[in-house]
Amino acid sequence: MSTTARPDYSPGLEGIVAGISQISDIDVEKSRLIYRGYDVHELAKQGSFEETAYLLLKGTLPTESELSDFSAELNSERSVPDFVYEAMSHVPKNAHPMDLLKVGVAVVAADDPDYNAPATDHDANVRKAVRLTAMMPALVANGWRISQGNPVVQPKGGLSTAANFLYMLEGQEADDFRVSTMDTSLVLYAEHGYNASTFAARVTVATLSDLYSGIVSAIGTLKGNLHGGANEKAMEMMMEIGEPSNAEAWVRDALAGKKKIMGFGHREYRISDSRAGIMGEMGKEAARRTGNEKWAEMADIVEKILKDEKGLFPNVDFPAAYAYYSLGIPIPLYTPIFAVSRITGWCAHIIEQLDNNRLIRPKAIYEGESLRDYVPIDRR
Ligand SMILES: CC(C)(COP(=O)(O)OP(=O)(O)OC[C@H]1O[C@@H](n2cnc3c(N)ncnc32)[C@H](O)[C@@H]1OP(=O)(O)O)[C@@H](O)C(=O)NCCC(=O)NCCS
Numbered sequence: 001m002s003t004t005a006r007p008d009y010s011p012g013l014e015g016i017v018a019g020i021s022q023i024s025d026i027d028v029e030k031s032r033l034i035y036r037g038y039d040v041h042e043l044a045k046q047g048s049f050e051e052t053a054y055l056l057l058k059g060t061l062p063t064e065s066e067l068s069d070f071s072a073e074l075n076s077e078r079s080v081p082d083f084v085y086e087a088m089s090h091v092p093k094n095a096h097p098m099d100l101l102k103v104g105v106a107v108v109a110a111d112d113p114d115y116n117a118p119a120t121d122h123d124a125n126v127r128k129a130v131r132l133t134a135m136m137p138a139l140v141a142n143g144w145r146i147s148q149g150n151p152v153v154q155p156k157g158g159l160s161t162a163a164n165f166l167y168m169l170e171g172q173e174a175d176d177f178r179v180s181t182m183d184t185s186l187v188l189y190a191e192h193g194y195n196a197s198t199f200a201a202r203v204t205v206a207t208l209s210d211l212y213s214g215i216v217s218a219i220g221t222l223k224g225n226l227h228g229g230a231n232e233k234a235m236e237m238m239m240e241i242g243e244p245s246n247a248e249a250w251v252r253d254a255l256a257g258k259k260k261i262m263g264f265g266h267r268e269y270r271i272s273d274s275r276a277g278i279m280g281e282m283g284k285e286a287a288r289r290t291g292n293e294k295w296a297e298m299a300d301i302v303e304k305i306l307k308d309e310k311g312l313f314p315n316v317d318f319p320a321a322y323a324y325y326s327l328g329i330p331i332p333l334y335t336p337i338f339a340v341s342r343i344t345g346w347c348a349h350i351i352e353q354l355d356n357n358r359l360i361r362p363k364a365i366y367e368g369e370s371l372r373d374y375v376p377i378d379r380r
Pocket of ligand 1: 012225226227228230259260261262263264265266267268310312315316317
């Protein structure tokens with residue numbers, strides 16, 4: 001089947017406008033990403049994940065009292081009902097945490113007090129979005145604990161999303177540096193326009209399906225290696241390279257073999273990924289503080305070769321890989337952490353879609369057989 005571009009067809013929908021949105025924008029020339037008008041660099045350096053979540057879900061930056069109410073609301077909704085953990089405990093232990101997360105979100109849906117609200121009920125959708133944003137850290141951290149045969153840790157009141165995630169994952173409070181690194185990574189991962197998982201979520205709810213179904217579609221889509229799954233694959237690649245001294249030969253070999261290097265390149269950006277710089281600085285600082293300098297050193301070598309040889313730049317997933325590794329996060333949780341953050345962007349898009357809905361239904365060019373006669377089975 002042909003995947004060549006034609007005047008009426010762009011493979012992978014490259015360059016196709018599929019909607020109008022007020023949530024975020026990428027300035028490709030300047031490599032700048034804005035969430036509702038605010039530069040993600042400023043949000044990452046001066047704000048917090050909770051502020052970003054409020055901005056994405058409600059449209060404006062919160063005042064101090066709004067932020068404090070919102071954080072309290074998140075904290076009051078963080079606990080996941082036991083029956084959800086029970087369902088997750090029946091999933092085969094070899095399941096990837098993203099598959100476990102799909103189960104958790106699918107199972108908890110019917111417990112939402114707004115489960116029976118019409119799909120287009122804006123206020124109910126915002127409430128669902130806040131509840132699910134609040135529960136994601138517990139679903140991921142405790143999903144992992146369950147898969148490892150460890151008991152569930154309940155969320156702790158008064159902790160931020162990042163702090164609570166690390167607390168539930170490790171069973172003890174993390175230090176300020178680890179919390180702030182995690183928090184900043186959540187700000188950077190929160191939203192990115194019509195990326196594949198967000199688009200999948202919009203397509204799902206545009207049928208007037210519900211927010212939870214949209215999120216299950218999105219989680220399944222984020223899992224892929226060309227999307228969110230790239231942060232795990234990038235770390236696996238670095239582990240395979242092993243030492244900085246092996247990096248140059250490994251990358252040249254991979255390029256000669258036409259292999260894709262995970263964590264590099266992007267459909268939208270042309271010069272650099274607006275989020276990769278901050279994630280990289282943070283990742284290098286985390287590596288330095290934790291005795292993981294070799295990954296930072298290896299990253300520099302890999303980046304240089306890919307720039308020189310292919311004009312490719314790291315996307316956010318490459319530095320996220322060594323940042324999370326340096327924080328001691330198990331590799332299979334890198335993509336689920338992305339989901340803990342991106343839930344806010346997904347929900348903002350779902351709400352926007354349902355506020356002004358039209359079914360999303362593109363068409364395909366038919367290249368199959370022309371009309372032919374049906375031959376009864378005894379004469380084929
Ligand atoms: C993100 C990505 C899917 C964008 O894909 P796209 O816009 O469809 O671009 P293509 O895959 O068609 O790539 C265009 C060219 O650049 C090359 N290229 C792009 N990303 C590459 C990578 N990471 N490693 C090696 N080559 C790459 C392709 O091989 C292709 O070269 P060719 O024209 O000689 O065949 C792609 O860059 C990629 O696969 N990156 C690795 C996965 C990843 O990090 N995903 C996270 C994105 S945030």
